[in-house]
Amino acid sequence: MVTEMPTVAGTGQDNAAILSERLRIGAILDSPEGKRNPELARELALRSTLDADTAKSLLGKAPAANPYLQAMELEGKVGLTAATADFSNDAKAARLQEIKQSVSAFNVEKGWVPKDGAGA
Structure with a gap:
């Protein structure tokens, strides 16, 4: 059974404040810094009053939640397109x-197989 909550009409200022807060939360969670450490980003977005730029700055200084992502930031992309060793x-x-x-x-060498068919 679904219970509907009564809608409360808000003022224009209330709506602007709600929209502003949603934009701040979205900016923190969707930022590259927030994606590096989603748990900390969620805490900063939902449980603090920090503005988005300050939160992103803190997230940028915090270590990545996944050590692999942090290593990739330091080393850059590794091209593993070549054959790997056995x-x-x-x-x-x-x-x-x-x-x-x-x-x-x-x-x-003996001419029994054409050169382009040698690898077959």
């Missing part, structure tokens, strides 16, 4: 890969 330490698999590459190169 650290499985499986000697048999490594040897089989060496043999596959060697046979592929040998087949190309």
Whole structure:
């Protein structure tokens, strides 16, 4: 069962104050600083009277809630588009890969496989 709350007509000043407060909260929560530490941003937005710029300044000085995000800010983006190394330490698999590459190169050298089909 849904109970409807009676609506209370407010003055223009009340509405402006409510809108101003909502804009302040939104500015804090949606800022890049607020996204770094959402829990602290929520506390500052909802439980303090700090203006948005002061809250964002404090959030910028606070450590990120996720240490990975903080490290990424310091190091920048890491391009991991290249092939990654295999650290499985499986000697048999490594040897089989060496043999596959060697046979592929040998087949190309002998002309049995075209160069563009060597990796197949």
